[in-house]
Amino acid sequence: MGDKMVELAAEQPGFLGVESVRDHNGVGITVSYWESLDAIKNWKHNELHKVAQEKGKSEWYKTFGLRVSKVERDYFFTV
Template identity: 35%
Template sequence: MYAVIFRATMNKVDAEYANFASQLRQLAFDKYGCLDFIAVCEGNQEVAISYWPNEQAIRAWKADPMHMQAQQKGREHWYSDYQVQVVKVTRQYP
């Protein structure tokens, strides 16, 4: 199992952002096999962690046209900066 950790400093959150986020979350589950998705915001900081069965699913998700459009809007409008980490989960405890 893999995790994608997305950390961002929010620049501007609007209705379009909320709409994209909702649609992309559902798309990740329905089309790309996302196992879980958790996002939290505090102040202008956002952290989202999604879990995936393999790296191929992550690559396919990253290349999805709607996700690519959201990435561009994120760079141009929604985030002043962001970072993405892809990690392999080697242990998990209850």
């Protein structure tokens, strides 16, 4: 379902990208990037996304968190 949600999100106006990592126990984090708060709100209310959200609450996750943040700067370097 995660892959399907990424494909669906990529079709939504304002979607900028996604990053996801998991450890060997399957614990992980997924961060999606959007152009605006309105784009985030529209994604939250997408009908297929709402189905996935409900399945997450009822079947897949014991706990989960959601954080909406603004990225002011982003730097990367390689050694």
